[in-house]
Amino acid sequence: MYHEYGGCPSGGVVAGITYVEGKQCIVVANDATVKAGAWFPITAKKNLRLQEISMENRLPIIYLVDSAGVFLPMQDEIFPDKEHFGRIFRNNAVLSAKGIPQIAAIMGSCVAGGAYLPIMSDEALIVEKTGSIFLAGSYLVKAAIGEDIDNETLGGAATHSEISGVTDYKMKDDEECLKTIRDLVGKLGPRPTLGFNREKSLKPKVAPKKAYEVYTENGAKPYKMVDLLETFIDADSFTEYKAGYGRTICTGYARIDGWSVGIVANNRELIKNKSGEMQFGGVIYSDSADKAARFVMVCNQKRIPLVFVQDVTGFMVGSRSEHGGIIKDGAKLVNAMSNSIVPKFTVVVGNSFGAGNYAMCGKAYDPRLIVAWPSAKMAVMGGAQAAKVLLQIQVSAKKKKGETVSEAQEQKLLHEIQAKYDKQTTPWYAAARLWVDEIIDPAQTRETLSLGIAMANNGRMDDQYSTGALQT
Numbered sequence: 158m159y160h161e162y163g164g165c166p167s168g169g170v171v172a173g174i175t176y177v178e179g180k181q182c183i184v185v186a187n188d189a190t191v192k193a194g195a196w197f198p199i200t201a202k203k204n205l206r207l208q209e210i211s212m213e214n215r216l217p218i219i220y221l222v223d224s225a226g227v228f229l230p231m232q233d234e235i236f237p238d239k240e241h242f243g244r245i246f247r248n249n250a251v252l253s254a255k256g257i258p259q260i261a262a263i264m265g266s267c268v269a270g271g272a273y274l275p276i277m278s279d280e281a282l283i284v285e286k287t288g289s290i291f292l293a294g295s296y297l298v299k300a301a302i303g304e305d306i307d308n309e310t311l312g313g314a315a316t317h318s319e320i321s322g323v324t325d326y327k328m329k330d331d332e333e334c335l336k337t338i339r340d341l342v343g344k345l346g347p348r349p350t351l352g353f354n355r356e357k358s359l360k361p362k363v364a365p366k367k368a369y370e371v372y373t374e375n376g377a378k379p380y381k382m383v384d385l386l387e388t389f390i391d392a393d394s395f396t397e398y399k400a401g402y403g404r405t406i407c408t409g410y411a412r413i414d415g416w417s418v419g420i421v422a423n424n425r426e427l428i429k430n431k432s433g434e435m436q437f438g439g440v441i442y443s444d445s446a447d448k449a450a451r452f453v454m455v456c457n458q459k460r461i462p463l464v465f466v467q468d469v470t471g472f473m474v475g476s477r478s479e480h481g482g483i484i485k486d487g488a489k490l491v492n493a494m495s496n497s498i499v500p501k502f503t504v505v506v507g508n509s510f511g512a513g514n515y516a517m518c519g520k521a522y523d524p525r526l527i528v529a530w531p532s533a534k535m536a537v538m539g540g541a542q543a544a545k546v547l548l549q550i551q552v553s554a555k556k557k558k559g560e561t562v563s564e565a566q567e568q569k570l571l572h573e574i575q576a577k578y579d580k581q582t583t584p585w586y587a588a589a590r591l592w593v594d595e596i597i598d599p600a601q602t603r604e605t606l607s608l609g610i611a612m613a614n615n616g617r618m619d620d621q622y623s624t625g626a627l628q629t
Contacts, residue, residue: 158589159197162230166191168199172207172613174204177219179342179610183211187219189265194224196271198234201242202591208248213500213525214616215348217258217337221266222275242270249277262334263288263324266308266406276547277486280341284334285314290323350614354417362392365600372468372599375444376507376532379438382407382424382466389413390420390602398452403445404428405436408452410461414607419456421449422466423479423517425507441472441513446486449516450493457499460618462610465524467505469513470539490516500525505533505584505593520592525616526609528602529593533584544575 158341159165169191174183185207187194210219227235235242248623252259261275263283275281275290283290291312298304298311318327328334352605368388371380390411397409403551407424411419418504425438436442441449456463472478472487494501494516503517503524508618514535518524536543548571552562580586584596597605 158199159231162192162228165197165199168203169194169197170200170203172203174210174216174608178339180342180345181216181615182322182342183207183216183218184221185218187224187265189223192225192228194265194271195228196224196226196230196235196242197231198241199589199591200228201235201245202240204245205240205248206591206594208245208252210525210612211252211257212248212255214612215255215257216612216615217260217342217345218252218278219342220259220261220275220278222261222263222271224267224271224274225273226269238597241607246270246273246277249274251461253277253279258342258345260338262328262338263290264331264334266294267290267291268294276323280326280575281324282328282334283314283317283324284328284331287331288328290317291387295563305554321411348615351460351616351618353460353610353614355415356412356417358415359391359394359412361388361390361603363387365389368599368602371522372506372530372532376468376534379427380425382422382468386411386422386466388421388599389606391415395420398455399448403442403448405440405442406445406449408449412469413464413603413610416607416610417461417607418610419452419459419461420464420466421452421517423469423513425468429554435543437470437473439468439508441469441487441490441516443473443478443481443483443486446472446490446516448482450486450490453490453493453497457497460499462500462502462613463497463518464606465501465503465518467503467509467514467517467519467533469510469517470508471511473512487516494518495522498612498618500616500618502609503527504602504606505529505535506599507532507534508539509533509535510538515622525613526595526605528595528597528605529587530599530602531584531596532599533587533596534582535584535587535592535595536578536582541575543578544571547574547578597624 169188170185171188172185259278259283261278263275263281265287267275269292272290272292289308289312295308295311296305298306314327317323326337365388371385390413394412395409404544405424407422409420411420423439427438428436472483501518501524520527551570552567555562588596589591
């Protein structure tokens with residue numbers, strides 16, 4: 158992204174969920190090697206997503222700040238809107254009001270809007286000689302009001318720790334600063350949990366790396382979803398729900414690292430139904446949508462977190478499906494999943510196309526975490542189908558203008574369209590735009606989901622949160 162400006166690796170922010178002094182936290186660190194830590198539109202989006210995770214799961218946030226503020230050439234795409242830079246500071250205030258700790262370390266420059274984030278946190282540390290914070294630097298001060306002053310005197314560690322009182326701790330160097338942060342986190346008081354069911358963890362029945370063999374890279378080979386699940390669920394923990402009905406979606410209870418979960422997963426087998434007709438694996442039919450909707454509601458009743466495993470090409474099309482009410486049954490699943498109050502987690506292992514992405518808890522449906530395997534593909538439809546549709550539109554438009562299109566030209570156009578479309582369906586394209594939170598090694602699926610459920614156990618469930626029943 159942003160090739161015209163030299164790129165913006167990782168959005169200029171290195172961040173994630175980790176443990177500090179045994180307590181699960183979010184760490185957000187500006188990367189000053191990327192345009193002096195300036196904020197691009199994607200930088201704001203990434204920070205907002207991390208704050209969202211913090212609010213949902215009541216995780217403390219540690220900010221390591223070194224930022225030049227808004228990237229001015231793109232200020233119109235980052236400054237005024239609801240999902241822009243200012244929302245960060247609104248969230249700072251909301252997090253504090255909810256009692257979720259925020260600790261900020263000023264380890265470099267904090268200029269203009271970038272100055273508000275650390276000071277709207279609950280506690281702020283500043284490092285001598287390297288840390289500085291001000292609404293306008295010395296050059297702008299000179300230009301604006303004619304005052305001659307150096308940055309250290311204007312907004313350095315001594316100024317803000319001894320004169321203005323803006324910061325709470327003056328640190329002699331980075332090492333002391335990080336040690337003090339660990340000390341502050343280590344002294345945080347206990348927090349309530351939701352008490353999700355957890356028993357002794359058992360290793361998977363199948364080695365996690367066997368996932369590479371079950372799911373081939375191109376995803377063209379049919380496979381049983383249960384075989385894939387066994388690479389990351391606890392051994393012999395799977396209790397399948399409605400095993401013989403709606404078989405293109407696999408539903409059931411399992412344990413992941415001891416945590417009780419409900420699993421909704423697309424099954425990629427070719428299945429013969431009772432009428433002797435073949436059903437395509439990875440496609441959602443009316444019966445599978447109905448089954449999944451019922452299972453989601455039962456898991457909500459039992460307060461069991463949900464894990465969605467996506468390898469879906471969409472809902473079944475054609476007159477038989479339309480007459481059978483596929484839209485109604487699909488809407489039932491989307492409705493049940495949207496109104497789910499238990500935490501949801503999504504793993505995109507293969508295809509994630511069209512309304513299938515929505516029904517299987519895509520990013521728009523508030524999963525606590527959504528991760529993708531390197532084999533994932535996300536788009537409105539598959540590349541080959543989309544390219545043919547777009548080709549027909551372009552060829553038709555040319556013919557209306559009286560232009561002739563040869564077969565060779567059609568093939569060239571088809572190749573160009575598909576190449577562009579295929580690039581946009583990769584997990585790298587999706588992750589760069591935060592459609593998924595992370596691309597993971599398939600062998601890390603179990604650890605990622607366990608970390609996420611542990612995180613959610615600190616948080617809230619939507620109905621309790623909205624009614625104020627969850628005491629903090």
